[in-house]
Amino acid sequence: MTRTTTSALTLAFALIAGTAHADTLTYITYKPQGANDAHSRSLQWFVDKFAERTGGKHTIEVFWGGSVAAVGETPEALANGVGDMGDIVTPYFPDQFPLNNAIGFFIPQPMDSREVGQAMVDWHAEYPEFVEELSSQNLHAVSFRPLENYGLLCKDPVENMADLEGKRVRSYGFAYPALIEAMGATPVSITTSDTYEALERSIVDCAPIGPVLARGFKYDEVAKYYIEMPFGASFGHILTMNLDSYKALDDDTRAVLDQLGEDYMVEYASMLEAEETRVLELWQEELGVSVLPFPDEELTALIDHQGVQAVRAEWEDKAEATGLEIEGILAKLRF
Template identity: 65%
Template sequence: MRTLISATIVATVLASAACADTFKWLTYKPQGAGDAQAITTQWFADQFAERTGGKHQIDIFWGGSVAKAREIPEALAAGVGDFGDVITPYFPDLLPLNNAVGFYIPQPMKTQGVGEAMATWHKDYPQFGQELAQQNLHAVGFRPLENYGLLCTKPVRSIDDMAGLRIRSYGFAYPALIEAMGATPVSISTSDSYEALQRSVIDCTPIGPALARGWKYDEVAKYYIEVPFGASFGHIIAMNLDSYNALDAETRAVVDQLGHDYLMEYSRMLDEDDARVRELWQGDLGVEVIDFPAGELEALVADDKVQAVRNEWIEKAKALDLPVDDIVAKLTF
């Protein structure tokens, strides 16, 4: 009898496992990165399995093993994966609306505020979702970056000290803003910035404490200037649109709620990372944190080149019949 019962239990478990859906998550992040992005990716997968009662699970394909960072949107669209990290600033032509924050640096919002703004815009303005839908993608969550300052190889205490500095530049707003500072923008990839700082190819890079520690830039640049750039927008947690539409109502509700909860968990962890890194800086790492005079950076928003970048986004948005006033109000001081 016990053998019969055991066999029945095993058969039931195997049948349940066979009925479970397994979704694929494509990420460029290494599994052992140990940062908020990697840890909360695993958190999402764990929560998905728990909240669906084990009916569904997510297998994470780490470290670009299936698709590199710039390949993920295309791979998701083709159904190679179901979930993935889309680094929005890498795709300005595909996703101009969803890159709104990248045109507005400096801006006043912190990490969680940027994520909540993106969620609100997706809820209130269908053009944001339609832009993704054209690529067969759907946003289930948002992963902003941390508040950015400047990490430098020399102390910078005011705008006057920026004259002639070579500052890493990328995206839309930073080149114009760096020129308005009196510095020279230098286009260098994230992976090349450590050596660029070490060899004095650049003097500074915009970055936040957690990322600076993650990339170990703080080994070669020992001054962090609290320049109030605000939080940058980083990643959309995206799903293949067909996969999302194929979810039953119960599972879709789990995914939607997880997207909201993900932002809270990620923001909390990023704040903890920031505090941890600042403690390390005060200790053996020996990074000096320098306050920046209030109002000096914000005054540069009036620069013609900075305004031209912002107007470029406004024109793109208006061309898609997007009402821009409420959005711009969130992005301006």
């Protein structure tokens, strides 16, 4: 985002925020309020609980749907005080937040969604470099929103690795392009918003995703086979606060916010799991999506592929350059 854009956003938001009560924090998110998914519903839970636990002394006003900052602008917007809090979609910023994107360099990895969330909590508590990566950009992590376990949604059945030979697979980030090539398939870089059409028009044959997100983006309307590939859970979002705003809170309010961040992860995980159960039932009963098993060992064998190892080594080099002791982290990321 350019300096001019940041200044314009700051001015626009100042006009909005100027009408808010002095004890109102502002939250900016790309999520639409009417999405009715685990992300938006858990955020509303967070907002409601914050008001309840502060006895109404403090509230959070949410600006939904990217109305203040688009998803790609959020880190800089928050750092510059364009909103007190917001969602940072971490995988979109692997160079800006390499440590906090560790999981994105290690696909497949063995942790599920709850374990990924706990890993992020543990790493922030045990390794100051994770906190410093954010604080150096005037940001503070309030909580974490891991994504679900990912599989592969395809237009045709896939029973083993041989069936993926020559397939075109939607790709993004660092790990997936290398892993897809190791599968013998062709990675195709496509945005989330363009993937529906790409599947519909057979520009791509498959896309890595979880059931909840597949239903949310309606990919399951145009691709009817979900392959249970053991990619592990992806890490998604950091519920982030402007560091100056966080420090300006009184001790009691800061304690409420810290505890709420811990409780949020539990509530969000429960919502996500319930939503996945609902989607799987819809797939079986109404939407006609087949869930197919996949031989785990065929995927995990690809970890030794030169390209996959190169991506992992890239993260290790970046992490060690910060002074981070990486062995404890790698122990959770390796099969």
